[in-house]
Each structure stands twice: as structure tokens, then as C-alpha cells.
Amino acid sequence: MSTSKPAYHHGDLRGALLAHGLRLIETRDADTLSLREVARAAGVSATAVYRHFPDKRALMAALAEEGLARLYEAQAAAAAAAPGNAFEATGRAYVRFALAQPALFRLTFAYPDVFANPFDDAAGRLLHENALALTGGDKARAGLLAMRAWSVVHGLAMLMLDGRLPQDDALIDAAINAKGLFPALQGSSSEESP
DSSP states (O other): OSOOOOOOOOSOOOHHHHHHHHHHHTSGGGGOOOOOOOOOOHHSSSHHTTTTOOOOHHHHHHHHHHHHHHOOOOOOHHHEEEGGGHHHHHHHHHHHHHHHSSSHHHHHHHHHHTSSSSSHHHHHHHHHHHHHHHHTTOOHHHHHHHHHHHHHHHHHHHHHTSSSSOOHHHHHHHOOOOOHHGGOOOOOOOOSSO
């Protein structure tokens, strides 16, 4: 017997709730999302949500974790497509991810418990590995370079999202030029780290 209920059909309720939550925040600010609304979208009772997410914060944190995983996937794909220029490619992918999914991007960085150590997740490790490659394996310089690069791309993304800068691909490309931003990467013998 078939029912007209289009949503959840016994299986991975947690995954279904996350998928519906992600769809709901594609068009608006994540702060307006409610557990009841996610339950309704999944076609389950509001109490069913509480089996997986005891409160809204737990759901938001899980959505933020998914955002971080998706950011990594976008950056890893960009790095793979530009093996000789992975450092810059991941930076461009970061900004473009933010512009394509602004609510998810903002949510991803709104939960400090999800994003406690910026280099202890796949995206952070990818950034650090690319920075190590550029600095010839110098861990101290790579750490500083990674922190500076992240500051630049995150700042650029936020300025564009907030309408302070135009959302322009040419501007993204120009702003994320590692050698222009960090002259020490050009092989300079300067004592200053990048």
C-alpha cells in the first residue's frame, strides 16, 4: 500500500533530518530554522527529531559539521584540478563555496565547538599540507602561512557576502594570489616568514 507522504521512509532518520535541514537553509538564514520545521519537512513528528538532536543547537552543530565536510570536498576537488597551484585553488574554492552557499558557510563558522581547532579537520589539514609544500616543509612558516591565507580568504568571503565587495570572479582570482600576498614564497631569503 502506498502513501502520499513524500518524506522519510524508515532508515537513516538522522541523515534525512540533516538533508532536509540543509535544503531549508539554502534559501535563508540558518538561525530561523526550527526543529519542528525540519521534522515537518522530513515527514516525521517533532518528537522523532529529539532522538537524534536533543535541541536546536545540536542540529545546528551537525549541519555545521556537514558544511565543513562540503567545504573540504570543494577545496579538495579544486586542489586536484590544479596540482601545481593547489594552495591558491583551495583559497578560491573557499570563497566560491561561501558565495554559493552563504547560509551554510555562515553556519559552519558559527559553532566554535564544531570548529574548535581550525587545522584539526580535513579542510584545515589540506590548507596546512599545501602550506607545507610551499614552505619546503618548514612547519613554523607553514603554520603562519596557513593562518594568514585563511584570514585572507575568510575575510574576502565575508566582505563579499556582506556586500562590502562585489562578488566577482576576477576579484577573487586577483585577491588570492599567493606570491602577491606572500612575497617570501618567491624564494626570497628574507628572514620574515610568510
